[in-house]
Amino acid sequence: MQPRLQLRDIGKRFGATVAIERIDLTVAVASVHAVCGENGAGKSTLMNILAGVHLPDRGEIVIDGARVAIPDPAAARRLGIGMVHQHFTLVPSMTVAENTFLGRQPRRFGLLTDVAAMRVRAAALNERYGFGLDVRAPVATLSVGQRQRAEILKALALDSPRILILDEPTAVLTPREADELLRVVRTLRDGGTSVLFITHKLREAIAVSDNVTVIRDGRSILHRPTAGASEAEIAVAMVGRDVVPPQRGAPPVLTTRGGLSLHDVTVTAPGGRRRLDSITLSVRPGEILGIAGVDGNGQSELAEAVAGLLPVQAGRIMLDGRDVTRASARARRDRGLGFIPEDRLDRGLSPGLPVAENLALSLYRAARLARFGVVSLRARDRFARDLLRRFDIRGGGAGVPAGTLSGGNMQKIVVARELARRPKLLLVAQPTRGIDIGAGEFVHRQLLDAAGRDCAILLISSELSEVLSLADRIGVLFGGRLVGVVDRAAATEARIGAMMSTGRPA
Amino acid sequence: MTGLWTAIRGPAGALLAALLLGFLVVLAVSDDPLLSYRQLLFASFASGANFALYLNRAMPLILIGLGVALSFRAGLFNVGGEGQLYAGAIACAAVGIGLPHLPAPLLPLAAVIASALAGAAWAWWPGALKLWLGVDEVVTTLMGNFVALLATNFLVTGVLRDPAAYGATSRLLPASSWLPAIPGLPNATIGLPVAVLLAVLGWVVLFRTVWGAGLRAAGSNLRFAEAVGIRARRDVLSAMALSGALAGLAGGLYVLGIGHRFEQNFSPGFGLMALTVALLARLHPLGLIATSLIFALLLNGAAYMQIATDVPRSLVDVLTGLLVLLMTVEPGRRFRRAVTS
Ligand SMILES: Nc1ncnc2c1ncn2[C@@H]1O[C@H](COP(=O)(O)OP(=O)(O)OP(=O)(O)O)[C@@H](O)[C@H]1O
Ligand SMILES: [Mg+2]
Numbered sequence: 149m150q151p152r153l154q155l156r157d158i159g160k161r162f163g164a165t166v167a168i169e170r171i172d173l174t175v176a177v178a179s180v181h182a183v184c185g186e187n188g189a190g191k192s193t194l195m196n197i198l199a200g201v202h203l204p205d206r207g208e209i210v211i212d213g214a215r216v217a218i219p220d221p222a223a224a225r226r227l228g229i230g231m232v233h234q235h236f237t238l239v240p241s242m243t244v245a246e247n248t249f250l251g252r253q254p255r256r257f258g259l260l261t262d263v264a265a266m267r268v269r270a271a272a273l274n275e276r277y278g279f280g281l282d283v284r285a286p287v288a289t290l291s292v293g294q295r296q297r298a299e300i301l302k303a304l305a306l307d308s309p310r311i312l313i314l315d316e317p318t319a320v321l322t323p324r325e326a327d328e329l330l331r332v333v334r335t336l337r338d339g340g341t342s343v344l345f346i347t348h349k350l351r352e353a354i355a356v357s358d359n360v361t362v363i364r365d366g367r368s369i370l371h372r373p374t375a376g377a378s379e380a381e382i383a384v385a386m387v388g389r390d391v392v393p394p395q396r397g398a399p400p401v402l403t404t405r406g407g408l409s410l411h412d413v414t415v416t417a418p419g420g421r422r423r424l425d426s427i428t429l430s431v432r433p434g435e436i437l438g439i440a441g442v443d444g445n446g447q448s449e450l451a452e453a454v455a456g457l458l459p460v461q462a463g464r465i466m467l468d469g470r471d472v473t474r475a476s477a478r479a480r481r482d483r484g485l486g487f488i489p490e491d492r493l494d495r496g497l498s499p500g501l502p503v504a505e506n507l508a509l510s511l512y513r514a515a516r517l518a519r520f521g522v523v524s525l526r527a528r529d530r531f532a533r534d535l536l537r538r539f540d541i542r543g544g545g546a547g548v549p550a551g552t553l554s555g556g557n558m559q560k561i562v563v564a565r566e567l568a569r570r571p572k573l574l575l576v577a578q579p580t581r582g583i584d585i586g587a588g589e590f591v592h593r594q595l596l597d598a599a600g601r602d603c604a605i606l607l608i609s610s611e612l613s614e615v616l617s618l619a620d621r622i623g624v625l626f627g628g629r630l631v632g633v634v635d636r637a638a639a640t641e642a643r644i645g646a647m648m649s650t651g652r653p654a
Numbered sequence: 655m656t657g658l659w660t661a662i663r664g665p666a667g668a669l670l671a672a673l674l675l676g677f678l679v680v681l682a683v684s685d686d687p688l689l690s691y692r693q694l695l696f697a698s699f700a701s702g703a704n705f706a707l708y709l710n711r712a713m714p715l716i717l718i719g720l721g722v723a724l725s726f727r728a729g730l731f732n733v734g735g736e737g738q739l740y741a742g743a744i745a746c747a748a749v750g751i752g753l754p755h756l757p758a759p760l761l762p763l764a765a766v767i768a769s770a771l772a773g774a775a776w777a778w779w780p781g782a783l784k785l786w787l788g789v790d791e792v793v794t795t796l797m798g799n800f801v802a803l804l805a806t807n808f809l810v811t812g813v814l815r816d817p818a819a820y821g822a823t824s825r826l827l828p829a830s831s832w833l834p835a836i837p838g839l840p841n842a843t844i845g846l847p848v849a850v851l852l853a854v855l856g857w858v859v860l861f862r863t864v865w866g867a868g869l870r871a872a873g874s875n876l877r878f879a880e881a882v883g884i885r886a887r888r889d890v891l892s893a894m895a896l897s898g899a900l901a902g903l904a905g906g907l908y909v910l911g912i913g914h915r916f917e918q919n920f921s922p923g924f925g926l927m928a929l930t931v932a933l934l935a936r937l938h939p940l941g942l943i944a945t946s947l948i949f950a951l952l953l954n955g956a957a958y959m960q961i962a963t964d965v966p967r968s969l970v971d972v973l974t975g976l977l978v979l980l981m982t983v984e985p986g987r988r989f990r991r992a993v994t995s
């Protein structure tokens with residue numbers, strides 16, 4: 149049978165950066181095609197070429213046997229190509245229906261937006277794919293999982309969706325939401341759509357796809373049917389070597405005092421609902437405390453409260469022996485706090501500023517990059533280049549805007565900056581979200597090293613495997629409460645999983 | 655070097671294109687288009703007096719534009735330069751007229767400080783409302799323009815009015831408060847060199863200091879800046895006040911150096927033009943010196959053009975409009991890149 153999509157000898161560079169060296173890719177009709185590869189391998193760029201966001205420098209695109217040009221996103225839509233981008237693109241203040249038809253609203257009298265028709269069509273789509281969304285709800289009121297579905301709805305609002313591109317759609321989803329999404333993907337495939345599925349979670353790639361392509365350094369280097377492929381095989385193809393996830397060794401001997409402790413910390417939302425309910429915990433220097441739990445159970449609030457970005461209504465927060473409950477974020481950082489936030493584009497960096505500034509910000513004094521408040525560009529750029537090398541951050545030098553880097557490389561910028569502070573307490577939320585397994589392994593190793601240097605680490609993650617392999621003790625957040633803290637020796641995936649879903653110690 | 659070229663080729667191209675298109679307009683309306691354009695572009699250099707006038711007109715553009723750059727970089731859109739200019743000018747006049755017995759070096763100093771403070775205050779409250787209550791600063795600073803204009807009208811037709819003068823102007827400030835002229839150019843005040851110096855200083859502060867780095871971070875992503883421990887809100891509000899202080903200072907220097915009194919409606923729209931000037935310079939303090947000099951040239955040249963030919967000075971508005979239009983071609987391209995990561 150004729151393939152749905154053929155990409156032949158695609159090439160693309162941005163200025164001096166070669167994003168895609170040479171890629172060939174063939175996708176069958178009604179199939180799910182997984183695309184895997186390291187951060188910066190060129191996955192998003194390739195998909196953006198298909199979606200009409202970028203023009204390729206070279207190569208041809210053939211859809212259902214016809215050679216096509218895709219000069220802009222509208223052309224992609226006309227060809228039946230929908231894309232869900234790696235980062236959210238919805239307008240929060242608009243409803244799901246409005247977002248779905250943004251820029252191509254059904255018109256009345258050729259001028260006015262036909263709101264009723266728009267709602268009806270959005271509702272019909274929602275019905276057809278079983279997304280269970282309220283199309284009149286503003287996007288701002290939706291959970292992350294619902295937003296993701298709204299994004300897909302938007303991508304599918306075409307006359308004939310032939311190709312759906314999902315760029316890391318599960319990175320921010322809870323396991324249940326992710327399963328739900330995979331179900332939707334299979335339904336779409338059975339309906340005849342070809343799905344391009346990008347993910348760093350190889351388990352998912354294997355579970356959902358029919359074929360898999362691995363991209364490395366802008367070249368497609370492996371094509372195979374998924375049946376029979378193992379995670380390890382794909383990982384080796386991606387990284388070019390064996391990936392050995394680091395494991396926490398024996399629990400450290402905790403002698404020193406200090407670190408972080410919370411006593412009955414409570415955070416109340418404006419409506420009076422408790423977001424954090426009497427949280428008591430402590431992390432000693434050299435220790436890693438993992439906080440597991442399904443996203444949305446107070447993880448964000450816990451991180452923000454410890455970072456000094458969210459006022460607490462009751463309780464006490466001690467940092468390195470000092471009460472910091474009322475201290476500013478700055479004061480806490482001065483006392484040795486490092487913070488890797490859950491969403492890099494929200495609190496982690498400024499995409500418009502150069503990489504060097506993103507790396508150096510907040511470190512000018514500590515790393516002696518400035519004198520009397522005046523920045524030494526030489527020192528700053530040397531500092532930045534050093535971090536880029538040590539953390540293997542790719543995608544252009546210290547001078548390029550951080551926003552042009554691939555998602556995983558942006559994450560590495562945040563990690564590099566916060567570790568460069570040599571923090572006494574490291575507050576880490578979802579540190580490996582959206583980064584490839586090689587880089588994930590690297591970040592994990594960095595966290596273990598930091599703990600080895602007597603840094604106290606509070607690791608908040610919705611990846612259970614991440615928590616299980618790194619933490620000395622594991623607590624579970626459920627509905628804003630901390631249910632039980634378990635020693636790693638006694639922690640199994642089943643036990644923690646049960647605590648996560650029932651909210652009771654097991 | 656190539657960096658500089660890529661930075662200026664956009665604005666330079668837009669400027670050339672606007673002048674060319676403007677020439678087509680002049681061709682259509684004028685009997686002597688060449689003379690019109692010669693007046694527009696070169697009359698400012700025809701005599702020392704013309705040249706001095708030209709430099710005087712550039713001063714407020716640089717200072718207000720610098721304020722615009724500062725506030726925009728900090729993430730607040732201060733479009734109230736005109737109002738802050740008036741606030742500074744009236745405060746300066748009030749001090750000059752109210753404290754005539756202050757000894758010579760102190761009087762202009764006090765007047766200058768008063769003008770900066772008045773401008774700062776007039777920018778501070780919209781900034782504070784924005785940061786504390788989320789009130790849109792574009793609306794408040796814009797409204798502030800009208801309030802300042804009317805309030806100064808009220809003062810200059812009332813308590814500050816010079817009864818001997820024909821128009822609505824304040825009494826003359828004591829000569830001990832007047833600014834000296836640029837050596838060799840009797841009618842050009844030292845306002846312009848001061849403005850240029852401040853622009854250079856502004857560049858250093860924005861791009862070479864820790865404070866400036868934090869400010870730009872806060873301006874591009876406030877939540878990020880807060881998370882890394884920058885006192886973002888405080889810094890942004892300071893930047894807003896500073897932005898107003900610069901516009902107010904422009905008003906003060908104008909009164910002390912050029913008018914020597916407060917005149918009703920003295921500004922030919924410096925505030926709005928400074929906005930264009932700053933955006934054209936991509937909010938860069940050094941580029942802003944250049945764009946201000948270019949705009950002042952057009953502004954000044956248009957007056958001579960109107961006298962010498964049949965083309966009205968409002969041609970400047972046409973040119974400004976064309977420029978804004980041509981400059982907005984670029985950001986569209988940028989947006990596509992932003993969606994990709
Ligand atoms: N707009 C751009 N300008 C300059 N360079 C870019 C741009 N977009 C991507 N790049 C570069 O192209 C390369 C490929 O990036 P791409 O986003 O395709 O990676 P990716 O495979 O999607 O990675 P990730 O898994 O981290 O999302 C990177 O080196 C990146 O820095
Ligand atoms: Mg990507």
